[in-house]
Amino acid sequence: MTTLLVLxxxxxxxxxxxxxxxxxxxxxxxxxxxxxxxADVLLVWDFTSHAVRRAWPGEGPRPRxxxxxxxxxxxxxxxxxxxSDTVVTNARGIFDQPIAEYVAxxxxxLAKDLPRTWDLQRRREWRHRESRxxxxxxxxxxxxxxxxxxxxxxxxxxxxxxxxxxxxxxAGVHGPEDLDRLMARADWVVxxxxxxxxxxxMFDARRFGTMQPSACFVNVGRGQLVVEDALAEALSKRWIxxxxxxxxxxxxxxxxxxxxxxxxxxxxxxxxxxxxxWRDELGAQFVELYERWEAGKPLLNVVDKKRGYVPGH
Amino acid sequence: MTTLLVLxxxxxxxxxxxxxxxxxxxxxxxxxxxxxxxADVLLVWDFTSHAVRRAWPGEGPRPRxxxxxxxxxxxxxxxxxxxSDTVVTNARGIFDQPIAEYVAxxxxxLAKDLPRTWDLQRRREWRHRESRxxxxxxxxxxxxxxxxxxxxxxxxxxxxxxxxxxxxxxAGVHGPEDLDRLMARADWVVxxxxxxxxxxxMFDARRFGTMQPSACFVNVGRGQLVVEDALAEALSKRWIxxxxxxxxxxxxxxxxxxxxxxxxxxxxxxxxxxxxxWRDELGAQFVELYERWEAGKPLLNVVDKKRGYVPGH
Numbered sequence: 050m051t052t053l054l055v056l057x058x059x060x061x062x063x064x065x066x067x068x069x070x071x072x073x074x075x076x077x078x079x080x081x082x083x084x085x086x087x088a089d090v091l092l093v094w095d096f097t098s099h100a101v102r103r104a105w106p107g108e109g110p111r112p113r114x115x116x117x118x119x120x121x122x123x124x125x126x127x128x129x130x131x132x133s134d135t136v137v138t139n140a141r142g143i144f145d146q147p148i149a150e151y152v153a154x155x156x157x158x159l160a161k162d163l164p165r166t167w168d169l170q171r172r173r174e175w176r177h178r179e180s181r182x183x184x185x186x187x188x189x190x191x192x193x194x195x196x197x198x199x200x201x202x203x204x205x206x207x208x209x210x211x212x213x214x215x216x217x218x219x220a221g222v223h224g225p226e227d228l229d230r231l232m233a234r235a236d237w238v239v240x241x242x243x244x245x246x247x248x249x250x251m252f253d254a255r256r257f258g259t260m261q262p263s264a265c266f267v268n269v270g271r272g273q274l275v276v277e278d279a280l281a282e283a284l285s286k287r288w289i290x291x292x293x294x295x296x297x298x299x300x301x302x303x304x305x306x307x308x309x310x311x312x313x314x315x316x317x318x319x320x321x322x323x324x325x326x327w328r329d330e331l332g333a334q335f336v337e338l339y340e341r342w343e344a345g346k347p348l349l350n351v352v353d354k355k356r357g358y359v360p361g362h
Numbered sequence: 363m364t365t366l367l368v369l370x371x372x373x374x375x376x377x378x379x380x381x382x383x384x385x386x387x388x389x390x391x392x393x394x395x396x397x398x399x400x401a402d403v404l405l406v407w408d409f410t411s412h413a414v415r416r417a418w419p420g421e422g423p424r425p426r427x428x429x430x431x432x433x434x435x436x437x438x439x440x441x442x443x444x445x446s447d448t449v450v451t452n453a454r455g456i457f458d459q460p461i462a463e464y465v466a467x468x469x470x471x472l473a474k475d476l477p478r479t480w481d482l483q484r485r486r487e488w489r490h491r492e493s494r495x496x497x498x499x500x501x502x503x504x505x506x507x508x509x510x511x512x513x514x515x516x517x518x519x520x521x522x523x524x525x526x527x528x529x530x531x532x533a534g535v536h537g538p539e540d541l542d543r544l545m546a547r548a549d550w551v552v553x554x555x556x557x558x559x560x561x562x563x564m565f566d567a568r569r570f571g572t573m574q575p576s577a578c579f580v581n582v583g584r585g586q587l588v589v590e591d592a593l594a595e596a597l598s599k600r601w602i603x604x605x606x607x608x609x610x611x612x613x614x615x616x617x618x619x620x621x622x623x624x625x626x627x628x629x630x631x632x633x634x635x636x637x638x639x640w641r642d643e644l645g646a647q648f649v650e651l652y653e654r655w656e657a658g659k660p661l662l663n664v665v666d667k668k669r670g671y672v673p674g675h
């Protein structure tokens with residue numbers, strides 16, 4: 050019988066469907082290394098854990114398939130896994146629409162000055178302001194996978210002229226060489242790129258310096274895409290008008306982080322993709338993939354381990 | 363030469379274009395009654411002032427045309443004006459898209475739990491929550507004029523199944539007899555109706571009682587459409603999950619109003635339609651209407667004074 054090793058504190062629902070067909074074992078960060086040689090399949094769903102990256106390089110056989118119930122794979126990739134025959138799959142598709150809606154919510158909140166509205170409400174102050182019209186503004190969405198594309202579609206539905214930037218230029222997608230130019234004229238720059246060696250720290254002081262003073266920055270990709278100190282400086286010095294971060298270099302953000310109080314910055318706790326029912330959907334998606342694997346059919350959502358994401362259309 | 367009487371503290375831009383063609387005089391609430399008999403045209407733009415309603419019933423001739431640079435006409439209508447030959451026009455069209463975007467911002471903020479995110483940020487607390495997916499939810503938009511229709515279009519663009527309710531049932535518009543049923547199954551009830559004797563206080567305890575406990579209420583019409591105490595009670599007792607008011611029975615809302623602190627209520631200062639450049643647009647619209655009037659062409663945006671709004675398609 051196949052051994053499915055689940056790395057988690059908080060088990061995914063829907064795995065009950067596999068009862069009797071698979072031996073499900075659980076591991077945590079401290080036991081993963083010793084269990085890895087005995088697992089056929091590894092299911093990971095804590096995207097904040099680096100346990101796989103730490104345990105993988107050890108001795109012994111390794112699972113033939115690793116599935117992560119997340120869109121990003123940065124938390125588990127290591128050279129030894131990349132070089133191995135093990136197939137890595139991700140949760141492609143589950144988070145697209147929720148994250149696109151979340152970005153729309155943040156962009157509209159920034160356009161309509163809602164953070165200040167909340168602040169004034171708390172102080173019982175009636176202060177009328179003019180806000181921005183969203184339709185007709187320009188966005189630059191960085192990341193051309195399904196999440197970036199869903200964000201671009203959502204913003205277009207709201208009348209925003211949206212350019213998409215990816216690693217490889219193709220129809221409807223600009224290449225990295227266009228990024229500075231597109232950022233310079235965007236009202237909204239949205240980061241939804243995978244975290245790879247090519248994208249780490251890509252939003253730095255120089256790039257924030259290219260943005261318009263009226264523009265805002267939103268990150269729903271990975272915290273390490275952004276040089277956080279540079280963003281804080283850009284906001285404090287009013288190089289840009291506002292920002293929203295849902296992801297951070299270190300998560301959870303500690304109570305002593307200066308980011309909580311950077312002026313014009315909205316801080317949310319990595320929740321953009323997590324709408325009611327998301328864990329059910331992740332569980333159901335894994336069961337569907339498992340049944341393909343069991344039947345000898347090709348897996349879906351297979352990650353290009355060298356690039357660090359599922360190559361797209 | 364035509365005398366244009368402008369009732370305002372804060373003059374509208376763009377009237378300079380009429381220089382030399384019209385005598386522009388200004389009045390405030392205290393001088394309006396004595397000036398009315400000498401004015402051919404009255405331009406009103408302070409929707410919070412009831413000066414016209416108070417001054418109109420007096421003696422003497424009256425302007426042949428009254429334009430209000432607002433969508434609602436409730437602040438100026440009185441039986442004597444309704445019965446007169448004076449034509450009343452409004453700012454139909456200017457506020458549609460801005461208000462539709464503002465409603466989308468509020469609905470998304472409620473769906474994505476942004477008010478709580480702000481609150482937690484202020485307390486430097488990282489607390490992950492699941493939020494709601496907007497696509498696939500149901501909205502009931504009350505008010506089938508251009509603003510209500512623009513709101514419905516915007517919500518539909520976000521994947522929300524949206525029903526529109528107006529005074530007269532027609533293609534794509536439900537009549538008042540469907541309101542209770544539509545409110546009972548809506549996730550979002552949006553009030554964008556004109557204030558008339560038929561709509562005053564229409565959102566009362568009984569109607570909030572028909573809503574689902576997970577549903578939210580948004581008012582961008584006029585404050586008097588809502589029984590504010592009933593809404594506060596519905597929120598406090600969790601009959602409904604959240605609400606946002608941009609308009610109030612008494613504006614500006616005083617610092618001692620209990621509404622500022624009703625749980626789950628977003629309070630904003632009547633700003634939904636006021637995007638950067640709105641006063642220019644209102645001024646330009648009046649100039650365009652003035653030039654039609656001067657040329658003897660029929661005016662646009664003519665209010666049905668008995669109904670209290672511009673009859674639509």
